[in-house]
Amino acid sequence: MFNLNKNKLITLLKVQYSNMLEYRVEIALWAISGIIPFFMLNIWTNNNLNESINLSNLMLSRYFLSAFFVRQFSVVWVVFTFEEDALLGKISPYLIQPLNPFFRYFAQHIAEQITRFPFAIIIALIFFLINPESVWIPSLSILLLACLSTFFSFLIQFLIQSIIACFCFWTEKASSIERLLFIPTLFLSGLLAPVISFPEYVKSWIYITPFPYLIDFPANILSGNNTNIISGFFMQIFWISVLFPIFKRTWFLGTKKYTAMGS
């Protein structure tokens, strides 16, 4: 099913990276549109809301900065591209190629993240200029763990969206399902409020869902807040291993269903 080798992967990445560089401004704008966590931080600290959750202003500001970073490098938009390609029939030539088209989208995402990196750093530097006391340098091992968990978070979201994208084979507007799923992701992942601050009736079940592992868990690692690293990684890997077979199955069924444009 997946005819992938190192050369193909590198070529894909190179092509997509130069593609993305063409639209640097666009990606910079995407990066700016992700600054909601900073506004949230402002509400939290300005109203002393964090006193109740035993999180100092300092740790909270690091948390939200980390959440910003994790979000920057786990944004997924495959369903929107795929929907357009499927509607316009661009999928057909990709399907003939001896390579699953999702590798192309995957490479696009990775390339976009690389392009995004300098802009995210600039935004972080501005943040540090405004809040110089919140500067911290995580140790190398923490940094590696944070990168790994962010990548896993990206993978989980990529798989979920790819499954939704496969629905394009049956319905023309799969992206509205994605918009529906985005709402719980927004409110439960920890982007707007750390999961630790959630009321008990939510905390009792939320750790079984994939949501806290999308932003909250990697951000806690990176910012040095308390989190259970082992169970977090376990749940991330668990969700990836659940979602991957589902994706494979829907892809298989979907491509059988696919009728090229004009036929």
Add this chain to the structure above:
Amino acid sequence: MKIRQYLKIYSLFLNTSIASELEYKANVIIDFITAILSLVGSVFLLTIFFQNTDNIGGWNFEQALIIQGIYTILNGITNTWFNPNLTEIVKHIREGTLDFVLLKPLDSQFFISLNKIAPSGFLEIILGVSLLFYCLDINQININFGFLFLCLTTLFCSIVILYSLWFLISTTTIWFVKTWNATEVLRSFLYIGRFPLNSFSFSLRIFFSIFVPIAFITTIPSEVFLGIAKLWEILLEIFVAGIFFIVSRRFWLYALKYYTSASS
């Protein structure tokens, strides 16, 4: 005569776009569920904020709900009218089909801003209005004619400001071609409109009053609703709405001078 013509054309726009949107009935339902969940999510976020405090920036929970209601209505209007049309501008300019719009014996801004409609946003507006009715009850507000008039005026001004903001940003497409994510930046800034302006620090408050006038978009209508708005605030809002509308109109006419169609 002219107005009657435009009204007739608008009703034709309505017919065609509603017909084409209702092709995707399941979609409308999904969008409605999305709107409900999104409101539930923001109320959930508010309850987190109010867990251990009884006011944020001087607003208690019941009052903060009003802002959510106004935001939901405005978001519904954005999703019904602004979003489907103004993302279309980008397409028109990239593919050169703006030529066809300009050739029509019809005001181009009118055509571009109102051509399409996404009915799923209606449900969001209804949702917001029902939340406001609920707020009337829990905040024990008496309705009278003056109150209703002021509410509708400020809400109308908010819509005008919102429209002008969207239109201004979409117009820049004439120079930059690919700016539909600039509207995404605007969207994320507007998100702040869900919360009372006073809950932010002073510098952000200034930013959100001058550069992105969120203060005018949700906070002042909510204050009017509560009956605590001052007269100068209302007058200022009307003034700002007027300025924004005129600027967006002028900017569009100015930008058209720089439009070179796709093949020339």
